[in-house]
Amino acid sequence: MELIRHGKILVTGSAEGELLSAEMGLSFWGGVDPQTGVVIDQHHPLRDQSLAGRVLAIPSGRGSCSGSGVLLELILNGHAPAAIIICEREEILTLGALVAEVMFAQSIPVLRVEREVFARIGEYRYARVVGSSLQLLHEPLDEDWQPGPAHQGSYEDTTISLDAVDEAFLSGRHGKAAQVAMRLLLRMAAVQGAEAFMDVSQVHIDGCIYTGPASLRFAQMLLEWGARVRVPTTLNSISVDKRRWRAQGVAQDLGAPASALADAYLAMGAQPSFTCAPYLLESAPRFGEQVGWAESNAVIYANSVIGARTMKYPDYLDVCIALTGRAPLAGCHLDAGRRATLALEVELPERADDAFWPLLGYCCGSVCGTEIPLICGLETSAAGLDELKAFGAAFATVAAAPMFHIAGITPEADDQRPERQVRIGLGELRQALGALNTAASPEIGLVSLGNPHFSLSECARLAALVRGRTRSADVVVIVTCGRAVHEAARQAGHVAEAEAFGIQFITDTCWCMLSEPVIPPAVQTLMTNSGKYAHYAPGLVGRGVRFGSMAECVEAACSGKAQEDLPSWLL
Structure with a gap:
């Protein structure tokens, strides 16, 4: 028995292998070892399984923006999945495969299928992806099958409107680094369904985290091609305390490349902010400001608490936005992309301490998946910025959604009218505490x-x-x-x-x-x-x-x- 279906190509190619599937999204950063491809997230049903050479089927990525960097490492070191199949909107893992293709001429196919097809994948043991075709089988695949050459996508395959600024980047007028950055932006804009690009006022780069040799190669290649940021750009936490890693006893084989990676982005003109909470800086954006931020908790905070506008940009796309000052006009940059589709009715405990907020964020993120929630029942909580920071970080860890709304607290909550409702009570909070x-x-x-x-x-x-x-x-x-x-x-x-x-x-x-x-x-x-x-x-x-x-x-x-x-x- 076999099932053959067609899906939407996010990254094209041909591959086959044993199926490894789960109904829960997976964050590659913190969830997959970038050197071996083994799932290290102990809360995930695929924990301790190896992704290497297998066709991975998950609803979407989730959690950290650095998942793109982990996938890039795996592709270049030979421990990546043979292909990735998803059924929901997904950009973090997709971007990792696109960077591997555009900059390193290596990649894996990423295919999005309908939910009803994905629901049946668990019935099968093997899969083959050829372009938009997905073949699911119970028996092993032909041993002599060889994947064909991958089609190299291009911006001509899209209907995105380019203005004179975009064309100048693509033509190489601003140098090779900006040209390659624009090519990657075009590929991602097509995935996002954007029709045009827009200017951003600032960028926060998460791609400065050292995930392995590929992350440093990426930055150094851009620097050799003349990369310079075009808008004010802050840097996320890096992998070491840059000024004191030697005194702390950190090994040279981590400290030296991690510090070199930070130096590469500083040489491009980024600021030595080195924080995963850029919303605490004086340069934090204002309500309605269009920005290009990565780092999952920072994105969630910017969109939800400040009311600034950014997508949940994967690592390396943040760099591309910094080098061009341009971002796809899609998702949370638009009013339509900020609407809540799910209401979460929360039971507010009496005399709750500050542990309530990360526990609740963890619960809400686990429930909503890719949906933006409106959270109700906290109107009398008097939540401050620290509480919302803790809530948002836990939410972002297990959700794929780029933001949330809290009735009576966050700035855009009053405009939300979702129909579907889910209740979160003390029982769910106790379960979250037990899980953590x-x-x-x-x-x-x-x-x-x-x-x-x-x-x-x-x-x-x-x-x-x-x-x-x-x-x-x-x-x-x-x-x-x-x-x-x-x-x-x-x-x-x-x-x-x-x-x-x-x-x-x-x-x-x-x-x-x-x-x-x-x-x-x-x-x-x-x-x-x-x-x-x-x-x-x-x-x-x-x-x-x-x-x-x-x-x-x-x-x-x-x-x-x-x-x-x-x-x-x-x-």
């Missing part, structure tokens, strides 16, 4: 704070919580934050107060990039108040996690043990 608490023992050796990067107000609150307290000698406490926030907190006295307790501050990098020896090898269990890091840490650093509020993290730092009982507001 992966450590069997309450004994902890590390408290991880600052994912996303700490704000100045969080530094102040932490300083107040540790005032007059004594840290356990067996517990390391580390905070990550941007350079600008660290300097402001130093001037305010918060850093000195925290350091007196024994807290270490690390700048430039963030928890999703930190590993040994910054994380002490002897540590078996860590505690965090970040829903994002609680999700990623088991796969990234192989540690069990305890999740709790900031106050509970401080208590654990003093006692060496995490609270085992449910918080009273969840009972």
Whole structure:
């Protein structure tokens, strides 16, 4: 028995292999080892499976914008899936395959099929993709079959309207780097269904994260071709503390290329901001401003809390936008692309602490998938910017949606009228807490704070919580934050107060990039108040996690043990 169907080509090519399918989207960053292709996301049904050489069928990507960089690494090192089949809108993984094709003449096919076709994929064991054709089989494929040459896509295949500015980039008038950037933008604009390009006022680059040799090759090739940013551009957290990685004992084979990658983007004219929370900078955009941001939590915050306009740009497309100042006019750049299609009715617990917000974000993101939600029931919560930051980061970790609305809180919520409703109560929050608490023992050796990067107000609150307290000698406490926030907190006295307790501050990098020896090898269990890091840490650093509020993290730092009982507001 076999099933043959046709889909929409996102990246063309021919491939076949054993099927590996799941009904849950997968974030390649933090979810797949970029060197081996093994799924490391311990919350995913495909955990510990190898993607290498297999046809991967997932509804879409999700989570981190850096998934494109991980896929590029896998394609170039020979551990990528043979092909990727999806059924929902997907741009992060698609972009990784497009970069491999356009810049390195290697790629894999990416095919989008109808939902009813995707629903049947799990019935089959093998698949073959040839252009737009998908063949599903129960028996092994012909051993002597050879894939044909991939068709090289071009902007002539689209109906995008190009103005004189776009044509100048394509002609090479502004140099080879900008020309290649425009070619990639055109390919992605066709995937997004854009009809034209638009100017952006600023860019935040997430592609400065070192995922492996391919990420450095990409940047250095552009630099050799004369790359220069054309709009104000900030840089995300990089993979090391650029000024102190040697003193921290980071290995040369990570520290040197990660620092070189940052230097490449600085040489292009980007600012040494090195923060995953660019909305905390003085350069943060205003309501309605059209920008080109990557980094999943930053995109969510910009769209949802500020009301600026950006797509969830994958790594490397952010660089292309910076080099041209142009972005596809599609998605969240348009009114229609910002509408909620799902209402989430939330039960607001009495006396909930700050752990409520990342737990709720995790629940909402898990439910909505690619749909933009309107979240109701929080009107009396008096949520501040730190709470919304924590909510958005956890939401972005498990969702593919580019934004959310919260009734009575976020600036565009009043205009939303979704018909479909889902309820999220205390039961769902307890399930989320159970999913994020992966450590069997309450004994902890590390408290991880600052994912996303700490704000100045969080530094102040932490300083107040540790005032007059004594840290356990067996517990390391580390905070990550941007350079600008660290300097402001130093001037305010918060850093000195925290350091007196024994807290270490690390700048430039963030928890999703930190590993040994910054994380002490002897540590078996860590505690965090970040829903994002609680999700990623088991796969990234192989540690069990305890999740709790900031106050509970401080208590654990003093006692060496995490609270085992449910918080009273969840009972």
